[in-house]
Amino acid sequence: xxxxxxxxxxxxxxxxxxxxxxxxxxxxxxxxxxxxxxxxxxxxxxxxxxxxxxxxxxxxxxxxxxxxxxxxxxxxxxxxxxxxxxxxxxxxxxxxxxxxxxxxxxxxxxxxxxxxxxxxxxxxxxxxxxxxxxxxxxxxxxxxxxxxxxxxxxxxxxxxxxxxxxxxxxxxxxxxxxxxxxxxxxxxxxxxxxxxxxxxxxxxxxxxxxxxxxxxxxxxxxxxxxxxxxxxxxxxxxxxxxxxxxxxxxxxxxxxxxxxxxxxxxxxxxxxxxxxxxxxxxxxxxxxxxxxxxxxxxxxxxxxxxxxxxxxxxxxxxxxxxxxxxxxxxxxxxxxxxxxxxxxxxxxxxxxxxxxxxxxxxxxxxxxxxxxxxxxxxxxxxxxxxxxxxxxxxxxxx
Amino acid sequence: xxxxxxxxxxxxxxxxxxxxxxxxxxxxxxxxxxxxxxxxxxxxxxxxxxxxxxxxxxxxxxxxxxxxxxxxxxxxxxxxxxxxxxxxxxxxxxxxxxxxxxxxxxxxxxxxxxxxxxxxxxxxxxxxxxxxxxxxxxxxxxxxxxxxxxxxxxxxxxxxxxxxxxxxxxxxxxxxxxxxxxxxxxxxxxxxxxxxxxxxxxxxxxxxxxxxxxxxxxxxxxxxxxxxxxxxxxxxxxxxxxxxxxxxxxxxxxxxxxxxxxxxxxxxxxxxxxxxxxxxxxxxxxxxxxxxxxxxxxxxxxxxxxxxxxxxxxxxxxxxxxxxxxxxxxxxxxxxxxxxxxxxxxxxxxxxxxxxxxxxxxxxxxxxxxxxxxxxxxxxxxxxxxxxxxxxxxxxxxxxxxxxxxxxxxxxxxxxxxxxxxxxxxxxxxxxxxxxxxxxxxxxxxxxxxxxxxxxxxxxxxxxxxxxxxxxxxxxxxxxxxxxxxxxxxxxxxxxxxxxxxxxxxxxxxxxxxxxxxxxxxxxxxxxxxxxxxxxxxxxxxxxxxxxxxxxxxxxx
Numbered sequence: 035x036x037x038x039x040x041x042x043x044x045x046x047x048x049x050x051x052x053x054x055x056x057x058x059x060x061x062x063x064x065x066x067x068x069x070x071x072x073x074x075x076x077x078x079x080x081x082x083x084x085x086x087x088x089x090x091x092x093x094x095x096x097x098x099x100x101x102x103x104x105x106x107x108x109x110x111x112x113x114x115x116x117x118x119x120x121x122x123x124x125x126x127x128x129x130x131x132x133x134x135x136x137x138x139x140x141x142x143x144x145x146x147x148x149x150x151x152x153x154x155x156x157x158x159x160x161x162x163x164x165x166x167x168x169x170x171x172x173x174x175x176x177x178x179x180x181x182x183x184x185x186x187x188x189x190x191x192x193x194x195x196x197x198x199x200x201x202x203x204x205x206x207x208x209x210x211x212x213x214x215x216x217x218x219x220x221x222x223x224x225x226x227x228x229x230x231x232x233x234x235x236x237x238x239x240x241x242x243x244x245x246x247x248x249x250x251x252x253x254x255x256x257x258x259x260x261x262x263x264x265x266x267x268x269x270x271x272x273x274x275x276x277x278x279x280x281x282x283x284x285x286x287x288x289x290x291x292x293x294x295x296x297x298x299x300x301x302x303x304x305x306x307x308x309x310x311x312x313x314x315x316x317x318x319x320x321x322x323x324x325x326x327x328x329x330x331x332x333x334x335x336x337x338x339x340x341x342x343x344x345x346x347x348x349x350x351x352x353x354x355x356x357x358x359x360x361x362x363x364x365x366x367x368x369x370x371x372x373x374x375x376x377x378x379x380x381x382x383x384x385x386x387x388x389x390x391x392x393x394x395x396x397x398x399x400x401x402x403x404x405x406x407x408x409x410x411x412x413x414x415x416x417x418x419x420x421x422x423x424x425x426x427x428x429x430x431x432x
Numbered sequence: 433x434x435x436x437x438x439x440x441x442x443x444x445x446x447x448x449x450x451x452x453x454x455x456x457x458x459x460x461x462x463x464x465x466x467x468x469x470x471x472x473x474x475x476x477x478x479x480x481x482x483x484x485x486x487x488x489x490x491x492x493x494x495x496x497x498x499x500x501x502x503x504x505x506x507x508x509x510x511x512x513x514x515x516x517x518x519x520x521x522x523x524x525x526x527x528x529x530x531x532x533x534x535x536x537x538x539x540x541x542x543x544x545x546x547x548x549x550x551x552x553x554x555x556x557x558x559x560x561x562x563x564x565x566x567x568x569x570x571x572x573x574x575x576x577x578x579x580x581x582x583x584x585x586x587x588x589x590x591x592x593x594x595x596x597x598x599x600x601x602x603x604x605x606x607x608x609x610x611x612x613x614x615x616x617x618x619x620x621x622x623x624x625x626x627x628x629x630x631x632x633x634x635x636x637x638x639x640x641x642x643x644x645x646x647x648x649x650x651x652x653x654x655x656x657x658x659x660x661x662x663x664x665x666x667x668x669x670x671x672x673x674x675x676x677x678x679x680x681x682x683x684x685x686x687x688x689x690x691x692x693x694x695x696x697x698x699x700x701x702x703x704x705x706x707x708x709x710x711x712x713x714x715x716x717x718x719x720x721x722x723x724x725x726x727x728x729x730x731x732x733x734x735x736x737x738x739x740x741x742x743x744x745x746x747x748x749x750x751x752x753x754x755x756x757x758x759x760x761x762x763x764x765x766x767x768x769x770x771x772x773x774x775x776x777x778x779x780x781x782x783x784x785x786x787x788x789x790x791x792x793x794x795x796x797x798x799x800x801x802x803x804x805x806x807x808x809x810x811x812x813x814x815x816x817x818x819x820x821x822x823x824x825x826x827x828x829x830x831x832x833x834x835x836x837x838x839x840x841x842x843x844x845x846x847x848x849x850x851x852x853x854x855x856x857x858x859x860x861x862x863x864x865x866x867x868x869x870x871x872x873x874x875x876x877x878x879x880x881x882x883x884x885x886x887x888x889x890x891x892x893x894x895x896x897x898x899x900x901x902x903x904x905x906x907x908x909x910x911x912x913x914x915x916x917x918x919x920x921x922x923x924x925x926x927x928x929x930x931x932x933x934x935x936x937x938x939x940x941x942x943x944x945x946x947x948x949x950x951x952x953x954x955x956x957x958x959x960x961x962x963x964x965x966x967x968x969x970x971x972x973x974x975x976x977x978x979x980x981x982x983x984x985x986x987x988x989x
Binding site: 263264265267268269270271272273274278283286287289 | 771774775776800803804806807808810811812815816817818819820821826829830833834876879880
């Protein structure tokens, strides 16, 4: 560790105080809140792996088949590196079975290769890899847009009603109640039918307008407790306006709740879009989405199961990644979260301590200061006090 | 010094070379080292020290109530039996049955969803083979023993229905229910008002003789120690720096730390012997900076809860350059007054002039003008600084919002302020959690003084600090007050602190000012019965004087 207590020959009796100071230093080491959160987050292995996997999925999805969005007349189109795109209909090969093979030859497989259609083809011959990549793009766009819109609305409504209370709280919360009572899937179905042909972006915006309710409730609860804290009064005495107090003092302290809820919301948005598209109310042909792929091919379940595997795998992978990241963030933002050391770490620390204690005894006896030394040295030391041959101090611990 | 029981030769607790280490990031750090002490039946051992000195963790080690990251070394013998590193099942038999604990905060130590009777019966029935009816009888008997008013009714009450003192009594009744041989009292009176504290100390004193058990008292309050302890162990940085009989330690402290600890305890009535009044009160002829004229403050009704009048008929003036101490028990409305003075609470009726501005109407414009002229230091330094803001930004906020300074200029002002409260300027980028309690409270002052206000409200600024830190903090406040000459309303429940600082004192009781006058008038010759009671209840950090006072108080009752 960085702050090893040092024991100088002329300083033996004070070593306890040094260690005590180090303990204190360790707890208040000059770390900003952000650094602490980052460090804790990176300790969460699941979250870290999920981040890498999610980044890989996003990059692959957007680079392989290229972008193609049109939103109220604005077209964005870029080419991708994959040979097909999701609208082309190449000739079916091999009954449309996936050409992907991951079993190496020396294990009796066909060797590692991708082939022309690694995920297979559907009954008309569309390349499933291209289709799934396009579907993944749509899902990710929906996830991000729903996340941004719902988090902004939910945070502002929650913060305003929690902070001001009174009539503003009543009005906003009753409004929230009304939105909550309408099932999102019904709203999505009605709106999806109307704007589904506008593409995933329009659908995402509408879904975002209905998905903020849970977050608003949580933020309101958090703000209700934060507004009673003294630093809010202190800011008010300093002359801060309500807007400044909300955005500068209260919301940064609620960031944990907001971020965590946002990730959960994003995972839910993906599943919602999938459900809507499966029901036929989401993204419309000729465009596609993960849910729509499943829905389109439900008749082929027995004959071409890969039509379900791949979109299913990606739905699960994205939702899982987001949930893991959310879990990691929750842990990182919770200040009460303290890692419990493993039995091995405890044993190692004990060994270290005994080593230190022994070194201390050694130094103490050499300095002729045995009296004081014996008093301050914790456990395990006294039985070695007789031992003043220097070589014994470096004897390794078993 | 006090009641030595005739049979008391049996040693209840024998601690030898006790060490407690905590695991932090792969290494053990000692929290307590090489403690040796023994406690006999009927004896009270006080463990004194500042927060972080290891007094609590070493005592929790006796019960095995430490987190799994802790490691205990050495030996703990209870009635000759080794209990260090017993397994959990064995320990549970010891806990409650032979060792009991009285916690600091009875509201959090008692379960709020059960009646206190239920909780006592539960304890009794876990340890003894009793029918519910027997247990109930025994519980009521115990409540009588701790002098709970109307024990049979109290049995069926929930913790929130009792007052703080009654809750602590219930807590004590529960902990003595199994006739423990050892009672650990962890800051038993810290959360209580002085008058209630005096009652609880009285109770502990009588229980000690009636139960004949050993008591380990953990506290930082020298007054409590003087009142109760037979022997004292002073701890610093995990080591016992001094041990001995109470009287010896108070009269002939050997270790420099003990001496400084005793010196930093504010001593009520110490200055009376010094040249009359060394602090000439500033002229009261000028216009007051803060003036309450027949003010009433109400918390508005909410739902079915009726409006609560927290302060009524308040008439109080604070003149320029003067420190006025406002004292009273918790719930007496003193904080309410302080918050009203800086415009955080609207007043119901009367006239309130703060820093020359009439804020009775509480309009936004008036309040905005007031912000530049009045500052407040809050009670809890942990909660009064925004945990997500570097302290430099917190200090600079009033300056920035008042449009006084910006950018480089602001940086300079912040550094000046940090220097004036004796903090290194490099601290400006630190977050509140990286500072100690005393340092945070300095930041609080720096912020309150950033606009050089005419009026400073200090709302119990030292109640969360250790004595020695408190002493340094009060010195700093006094120094700054003399330099900047602001008027100050100093709110405190601690009469000794007010005695050190204030020119004039106002006493508050149940939302009304019962008495006000100069420091000497109030503290040396109080007229109102309530003030007299308040002063008599303050424990003196001197065993002999405290005993005299206790006897005179008992005679007076």
